[in-house]
Amino acid sequence: MTRTQKTVFILAAVIAVILGLTINKVLSGRGQGDPTALIDAGIILLPQSRNLPDVKMTDQDGQPVAMDGLKGKWSLLFFGYTFCPDICPTTLAQLRQIKSELPPEAVDKLQIVLVSVDPNRDTPKQLKQYLGYFDPQFKGLTASSVEDLQKLANAVSIPFIPADTSKPNYTVDHSGNLAVIGPDGTQRGFIRAPLNNQKLVAQLPEMLKRK
Known part of the structure; x- marks a missing residue:
């Protein structure tokens, strides 16, 4: 290898290292956390x-409540309903367990919010009673119309299919x-489902450090 070739090789290696560090810093959100660990935990930023x-x-x-009322804390919005037979109780129980294992400083920055996709049955009273079975600090939100709920759900790319409320015991x-x-x-x-409790307990504090 000639001296010129060695110089070019060394320069290329240095540039590759610098570029790699720069990309890693960008992906990490100004050096905060490991982006691959976040993704592995199901957290997609x-x-x-x-x-x-x-x-x-x-x-x-x-x-x-206006949606800007969520400001001040990190919020995890789960679109579900109190008459749900499976996904909702499982997810809320997992979120309760995850919250119980987070350090206090992380819990202080976080709020769990159930957004009802069943305004026909989920009155504020029903939401409060239901969430009390899991964690009284969990928040519940509903709207006067399915259209408003769909507007929010579609905006955050978590759509749902409105139910035929004329059917008994509809889902x-x-x-x-x-x-x-x-x-x-x-x-x-x-955060992708199904939730991985162990990985989320490890990675949520890293996410919550971001501005």
Whole structure:
């Protein structure tokens, strides 16, 4: 190998290292956390945050809530309903367990929100009673119309199929994925279902360190 070839080889190696470090830093969100570990835990962060629609909701206490009312904490939005036979109780029980294993400083930055996809049956009273079985600090949101709920669900790319409410004991087709909302009130990403408790306990604190 000639001296020129060696010089070119060394320069190419240096550039590759610098480029690799730069990409890693970008993917890590300014050096915070390991992006591959986040993805392995099912946490998918968006390259650009998304604004939430201005939908008027009602919480489990019957109080009106605007979507910008979620600001100040990281929120995990789960679109489900209280009469759900399987996915919802399983997911909420997992979220309760995950929360119980997080360090206190992470718990302080996080809120769990059930957004009902069944406004026909999920009154604020029903939501509050149901969530109390899992964690009284879990929040519940519902809307006066399915259209408003669909507007929010579609905006965060977690759509659901409205039920035929004329049928007795109807069910609602919905996803088990969670929408991740940052403390600035914008969507930052998703958490894929099924949830992996152990990995999320390890990686959620890293996500919560982000601005």
